[in-house]
Amino acid sequence: MGIGRHIPAGILLTSVEKAVNWARSSSLWPLGFGLACCAIEMMSTFASRFDLARFGMEVMRASPRQADLMIVAGRLSVKMSPVIRQLYEQMPNPKYVIAMGACASTGGVFNNYAIVQGVDRVLPVDIYVPGCPPRPEQLIDGILKLQAKIRREKLRQN
Amino acid sequence: MGKLKDRLQKERPDDFVTLMAQRGELVATVSKDRLTDLSRYLKETPGLEFNFLSMVTASDYLGKREKRFEVVYSLFSITHHHRIMLKVAVDEDEEVPSLTGLWQSADWQEREIYDMFGIRFASHPNLARILLDDDWVGHPLRKDFPITYEPPEFSHNRDRIRPDYTSPRGGRA
């Protein structure tokens, strides 16, 4: 309050933590990783009606080395799980994972020998978005919750 | 279709174990030694010309029939628009002749049958697993392979499913 009167306009006072978290959350670059039906709803979310670029995700990177958000959209089969683990390892820190859809969260409709019952058996997941497939509005809600979660992060090393 | 059935019965009486019209389509049971010969006849004879192999699949009749598996072929003629279904009964360690030489579409479909049931096809160009991992053990669509259903875990049955679970915050639930 007191010091605010002496600072000219156009200067923000904040902590490094908040600035870094704001930057990280506002320009997440998703990795284009659609597996099955949820990928089509993810594509709809990036397309004209439910534009996701307004939340900062303008660019969808094809290479995991340049992405920091992996949206696992679709069912993960047992044959594909080493591939997804390798992709996750290739992403640089800080990285986040959204499990989109019922199949990615818990195995969904398919409780059998071929589908991994939830991506969290293979990767650590930050946000689970339920639905089969989730509506684009639900996915946007999940992404906004992820952004809120990132803004709460601490910069300190434990 | 009646004409087709009469013609087949007249020209090739020994090849068919049974030949009948069922629900508007022609279904024939064939023994596996006659399969290649009959298929070539069906493909190349003018007036029949079954030039399109739609589907190759198999079923497992464990305990219900003498021979455990049945391989089913569906042939279609693009020129004459008629269809025929061929069924071949196979036992567990028998080999079925591959029809890849006559119709290329049999290639991957026979690989899928090998993958899912374990039925081998003689003289197939590349009989390897296609839908599952190369080192997978077992053949899932057989009736003695379990569906591997996992009961969903709730807090009220967690003790039975995972007795050694502790939550990240240190409790039991």
Added chain:
Amino acid sequence: MRHKTMTLNFGPQHPATHGVLRVEVELDGETVMRARPIVGYLHTGIEKTMETKKYTQGITLTDRMDYLAPMSNNLVYVMAVEKLLGLEVPLRAQYVRVILTELTRVNSHLVWLGTHATDIGAMTMLLYCFREREKILQIYEFVSGVRMMSSYFRIGGLAKDVPQGFDTHVKEILDTFPTKIDEYEGLLTANPIWKNRTVGVGRISPEAAVNAGLSGPLLRASGVDWDIRKSNPYSSYGDFEFDVPLGSHGDTYDRYKCRVEEMRQSLEIIRQALEGLPEGPHIVEGYKLAPPPKGQVLRNMEELIHHFKFWTDGFSVPEGDTYHSIESPKGEIGCYIVSDGSPQPYRVHFRPPSFVNVSALDMLARGGMVSDLIAIIGSVDIVLGEVDR
């Protein structure tokens, strides 16, 4: 000097493979010597899971196979079961099925066009096609409540009758779509860059295509005149007049033209079906195969018992087996069902068009360049959910 080829792994994660398709490409410089597709990264065990579910529950599983054209999968499964039961579906239900299946065809071709054009470089097409697709998804939601996996068809007819206002919404689509398709054609058909990238690429002769088991627009672009809607009409397709577009060269450009023209013909079929839509029941009579309406269930004892029996025990299907196939947007999709007299199917097998189409990738891509491979994969129009089941 020794000459060696390079093996490139066009991996399961790639923006242009439309799902988890892996292609092992052997290259000599930029020329493709061999392209071997490896599938199975989305194997879901749908066929085995359906053996544990009742017939009506299985309809929801079929949605998830070819997820771009979910109503086609529903239709083939439901029609195969109806064939086993020997059912005659009421005419109103048949016409509504035709309208929704043709809308599904337009839907699938729109996604194909958007992704295929984006792979080749015309990225605006993705946004345009998904914009039109939203209108069709709104119809799905209007009719069944779900945007994509509607499971609207039931054994014997439809789940519920179409709500009021259905014909207004569909007429709106019929009025606005043809100009949109003209827009897309104006962008691509005479475009010299598009023609350079697609004419002469991925040629296949009619004899090789028939032998390889290809079906759908892939086969028709080579000049083979076969469309199941015309050769073995099902679900009252014989009542409608439409043309089947054919190509002549069998290359990627012809496949593009076939599919765009198919979209126009689908709109024509929808127009005829909508004009001739008869009144009548939406599902087969009698409460053995169709649950009674909920209003009756809450009032009468007999309907309550039928409702309970239907949803807990299901209905049994007479013993036997059958194979039924229809024309899905990708080609011939078939369903082979074996029943043993119980409420669960004994064996269900789907003959996926994309599975057989993608096995011919080697034939199509050999001798071309790597960038042609991308165009060819796009024009074959595969959906991995269907390939791997």
